[in-house]
Amino acid sequence: ETGVTQSPTHLIKTRGQQVTLRCSSQSGHNTVSWYQQALGQGPQFIFQYYREEENGRGNFPPRFSGLQFPNYSSELNVNALELDDSALYLCASSLQGESYGYTFGSGTRLTVV
Amino acid sequence: RKEVEQDPGPFNVPEGATVAFNCTYSNSASQSFFWYRQDCRKEPKLLMSVYSSGNEDGRFTAQLNRASQYISLLIRDSKLSDSATYLCVVNPFSGGYNKLIFGAGTRLAVHP
Numbered sequence A: 001e002t003g004v005t006q007s008p009t010h011l012i013k014t015r016g017q018q019v020t021l022r023c024s025s026q027s028g029h030n031t032v033s034w035y036q037q038a039l040g041q042g043p044q045f046i047f048q049y050y051r052e053e054e055n056g057r058g059n060f061p062p063r064f065s066g067l068q069f070p071n072y073s074s075e076l077n078v079n080a081l082e083l084d085d086s087a088l089y090l091c092a093s094s095l096q097g098e099s100y101g102y103t104f105g106s107g108t109r110l111t112v113v
Numbered sequence B: 001r002k003e004v005e006q007d008p009g010p011f012n013v014p015e016g017a018t019v020a021f022n023c024t025y026s027n028s029a030s031q032s033f034f035w036y037r038q039d040c041r042k043e044p045k046l047l048m049s050v051y052s053s054g055n056e057d058g059r060f061t062a063q064l065n066r067a068s069q070y071i072s073l074l075i076r077d078s079k080l081s082d083s084a085t086y087l088c089v090v091n092p093f094s095g096g097y098n099k100l101i102f103g104a105g106t107r108l109a110v111h112p
Helices: none
Strands: A005-007 A010-013 A019-024 A031-037 A044-050 A053-057 A064-068 A074-078 A087-094 A108-112 B004-006 B011-014 B019-025 B032-038 B045-050 B055-057 B060-065 B070-075 B084-091 B106-111
Touching: A005 A087, A010 A019, A019 A087, A019 A108, A031 A074, A044 A064, A074 A087, B004 B084, B011 B019, B019 B084, B019 B106, B032 B060, B032 B070, B045 B055, B045 B060, B070 B084
Parallel strands: A010 A108, B011 B106
Antiparallel strands: A005 A019, A019 A074, A031 A044, A031 A087, A044 A053, A064 A074, A087 A108, B004 B019, B019 B070, B032 B045, B032 B084, B055 B060, B060 B070, B084 B106
């Protein structure tokens, strides 16, 4: 059983640029959730994808967008990067309808300069 | 008010000590509850689910009080390897879907 894989592991971008982060879900999982974790904080829910559609969103602006593909993998896109977007971005896969089986990837550490 | 609130710590305890973490949540309709553990610069990992009847896993005991919207985690006989951040997590099941809402975490440092 493969776990959740995220790429890249680290990234440095300039303010105003755009970034795409990628996530491969665990085998057998059909739902992907994305979280942002700033230094010293807990992960904050960005959004969730199921059946290739966004089915839930946290308090993040529209410049945070995503995609889910038929193989359940997912992308997180952030436009017009701001310094405050610097964080660890975590992807978690799960089965729709279950809250106890989340598997997290090791994250992408994004630094915006 | 934050949806999930925890004491950030840090808790500095000697090996063998008993330590307790507390957490409160704001959404009374929340349906499931967890403690996650996060090591420095790593992803969160599920430590245990939390049930109203209380549940135990080795040295770890979790308790939920729905009336007070309060969750606790007790660690007995602390080990050096218990040093980590402990995240209180709630699934409010709002909007018709499951999502995990994390507290800011409580840091534990166990020293020799």
